[in-house]
Amino acid sequence: MKFIVSKKLIDNRALYLSVLWMLVFLIVALALNVTAKEINFGITPTQWVSTILGNEEEFIDPLGLNDLLLSLHTDLFGLILIFILITSLLIRTSRPKALKLIILL
Template sequence: MQFLDKSKELNKNPLLKRVILFLVGTLLLYLGVDTLLHNQQIGLTLTTATHTILGNEEEFLDPILFDTLLEKTHANLLSSMITIMLLATIYIRLTKYTQKRQPVIHLTFLTAILSHVALLLTQSYPLLIGIWISLFLLWHLLALYLSVIILWKLR
């Protein structure tokens, strides 16, 4: 992220601008694919997520194993934190310091972390399934917001 130290020279260097645009585009692609993947594997509606996590005797669906859930959470936590860290770093470098900047970044990190914690606790507390879905979608929307602001600043 050394190239972000020279963000004041961004308008003078079109190659650097393209590199950052490509990075943000790749992160946007990750956010979209991550949402589709979670929708396919676990489900992003209350009924499909409940059937996947807790199982369904009528449809002969076994509940997801805690080991599998822990492994998914471990991989997703790493990739989501890297994504948010990159977006936050670029966002901080490209925007002026205001009090409005901090809550968006903090809320994005907190909702991402809490969504992973809520997902792990869903097997013990089924009421957290709805909270997990809302936190998951919220952090993706906040990351999308950061990406749109970055793209707007780089236009």
């Protein structure tokens, strides 16, 4: 980190581009994750219930507890890593603290 003299991204063009593209790719990854979950589980709570508990009328088998736990744990691990990366990028920028808090919340 010797090459970082100031937290102002405008002063260092290479750092600005790398932070910008990293944020773009992380946001795209979050959007794709949400889309994948919509495809797997559904959008409404009734679709979630029918996917997880099953539905005899539509011949949908219930989701096993092992499969559900595996899916949740892997997704939470990935999301936590993405949010940690976004937070670490925002902390290192020279934005006002109030703006950082608004973005993170």
